[in-house]
Amino acid sequence: MRPDGSALPVLHDWELSAGCYAVRLMASLLGVAYHKALVDVHPGGETEGAAFRALNPRGTVPVWVEGPLVIGDTVAILGHLAATRDPSGAWLPREGAAFARTLDWLAFAARRLPAADTARLHAMAGLATGMTDAAGAAREAFRALDDHLARQAVDGHGFLAGPTPTVADIACFPSVALGVDFGEALERSPKLRAWTRRIRALPGFVTTPGVPEFL
Amino acid sequence: MSRTTDPVALDDWYVVGLPGDVQAGRPVTRRLLGADLTLERTADDVRVTEAASGRALPVQTAYGHLWTTLGAPKRPLFAIEEFAEADRRLAPCGAVRVRASGLRLVENFLDMAHFPFVHTDILGAEDKPAVEPYDCEIRRDVDEVWATNCRFWQPQAAAHADGGQMSDYIYRVASPFNVLLYKTCPSDAGRQDVIGLFIQPEEEDVSVAHAFVHVVDAVSSHTAIVHFQQTVFLQDRFILENQRPRLLPLSPRAETPTRADMSSIAYRRWLKEKGLRFGIDRRDAA
Numbered sequence: 001m002r003p004d005g006s007a008l009p010v011l012h013d014w015e016l017s018a019g020c021y022a023v024r025l026m027a028s029l030l031g032v033a034y035h036k037a038l039v040d041v042h043p044g045g046e047t048e049g050a051a052f053r054a055l056n057p058r059g060t061v062p063v064w065v066e067g068p069l070v071i072g073d074t075v076a077i078l079g080h081l082a083a084t085r086d087p088s089g090a091w092l093p094r095e096g097a098a099f100a101r102t103l104d105w106l107a108f109a110a111r112r113l114p115a116a117d118t119a120r121l122h123a124m125a126g127l128a129t130g131m132t133d134a135a136g137a138a139r140e141a142f143r144a145l146d147d148h149l150a151r152q153a154v155d156g157h158g159f160l161a162g163p164t165p166t167v168a169d170i171a172c173f174p175s176v177a178l179g180v181d182f183g184e185a186l187e188r189s190p191k192l193r194a195w196t197r198r199i200r201a202l203p204g205f206v207t208t209p210g211v212p213e214f215l
Numbered sequence: 216m217s218r219t220t221d222p223v224a225l226d227d228w229y230v231v232g233l234p235g236d237v238q239a240g241r242p243v244t245r246r247l248l249g250a251d252l253t254l255e256r257t258a259d260d261v262r263v264t265e266a267a268s269g270r271a272l273p274v275q276t277a278y279g280h281l282w283t284t285l286g287a288p289k290r291p292l293f294a295i296e297e298f299a300e301a302d303r304r305l306a307p308c309g310a311v312r313v314r315a316s317g318l319r320l321v322e323n324f325l326d327m328a329h330f331p332f333v334h335t336d337i338l339g340a341e342d343k344p345a346v347e348p349y350d351c352e353i354r355r356d357v358d359e360v361w362a363t364n365c366r367f368w369q370p371q372a373a374a375h376a377d378g379g380q381m382s383d384y385i386y387r388v389a390s391p392f393n394v395l396l397y398k399t400c401p402s403d404a405g406r407q408d409v410i411g412l413f414i415q416p417e418e419e420d421v422s423v424a425h426a427f428v429h430v431v432d433a434v435s436s437h438t439a440i441v442h443f444q445q446t447v448f449l450q451d452r453f454i455l456e457n458q459r460p461r462l463l464p465l466s467p468r469a470e471t472p473t474r475a476d477m478s479s480i481a482y483r484r485w486l487k488e489k490g491l492r493f494g495i496d497r498r499d500a501a
Contacts, residue, residue: 124449
């Protein structure tokens with residue numbers, strides 16, 4: 001229970017999920033307390049079951065439950081945490097170009113980086129993939145991020161949407177940092193490696209198994 | 216590569232999955248020692264066939280897993296007596312593929328020195344890195360490698376641990392690709408949890424690890440146990456995939472052991488005696 005008597009929010013979590021890691025990382029960076037409900041995704045297949053589908057009909061983790069609110073998508077959870085727990089507003093800029101850039105790279109995370117998560121879970125756990133070349137698609141996405149960060153560097157900006165980190169960086173970080181799990185150690189992406197170092201240096205950063213310390 | 220010709224590797228039992236992996240009408244494929252296998256559900260059992268030859272392979276279900284062999288094992292599958300104890304819970308922790316020799320996985324499993332650095336604040340603490348002397352022997356009567364009287368300080372020894380403990384370990388290499396450990400049970404000091412790693416060597420340098428725990432733990436949820444082991448194993452996987460060479464060298468000069476590596480030295484000597492070739496770095500073969 002929180003001091004005001006309300007229950008803590010609950011993260012339905014799987015340690016190996018890149019999306020769950022993004023939520024754990026965002027919560028830690030913002031100092032958000034929550035309970036974990038562990039989901040046996042592999043080998044248990046719990047996300048396929050009726051009980052879990054009743055909670056999240058999409059059958060995916062993470063799920064964030066806060067009172068009557070149930071959020072079933074990583075990017076939406078990150079946005080929600082930033083919108084409600086960050087008085088500075090820096091993690092989710094509301095104004096002008098910074099707002100647009102943050103949404104732009106959030107959308108990139110949602111559209112292009114699931115390929116990396118698919119390639120990773122296939123390499124690690126043999127989980128079925130509907131994609132023909134998930135690793136190739138992931139490498140293309142990593143290249144696009146590396147190119148963008150090179151352009152940002154010209155403007156003196158170290159993060160995806162500007163000079164300070166936003167939810168977009170946190171949405172992208174897990175898939176990129178865990179690329180080593182399917183053999184993509186970012187050897188040809190120097191800007192991306194430097195960016196992962198900047199994120200790992202943020203106060204409140206937490207790691208997850210597989211995030212390399214040598215990038 | 217195609218199926219290995221190494222008779223030592225062929226003439227042994229290997230885990231290829233869980234009985235529940237194979238549903239009626241949905242055959243699954245598995246790889247073992249360079250050979251493709253097909254697993255199908257029959258009326259009351261699972262049938263395993265070698266794809267290239269169409270040959271039906273021997274199958275048995277033991278310790279909650281499906282076992283098969285491509286050769287002619289000279290002895291029955293090793294016994295794990297704790298599986299006769301009814302109050303234990305078996306939690307298979309999910310197959311995980313690792314790009315490394317299965318023998319590297321066994322060595323990593325035997326190693327205590329990495330706990331504080333790879334499993335920081337779980338199986339070890341960085342301010343308590345010492346591996347105390349322990350005993351190690353090749354037991355000729357059962358043809359297994361045992362390391363006994365192992366002790367290590369662990370901040371969180373298991374999913375159900377409530378604070379740190381000095382854990383007592385016994386390690387047991389039951390066959391070249393199958394390894395177990397017996398460890399002080401945090402909830403009952405008089406008994407030991409069993410944790411095991413059954414390795415399905417797909418290629419010489421690609422392995423599928425079937426980790427399981429068989430514990431006396433009335434408290435933790437099944438999922439909590441599985442997540443704990445997955446976290447620990449994923450920390451290992453990352454290290455294992457970055458070890459070079461990927462195959463295990465047996466020459467004493469290839470890698471420099473310390474006193475903490477006694478179990479690994481015994482394991483390598485035992486493998487050399489067996490004449491195993493699969494998964495071994497043969498560039499330095501003497």
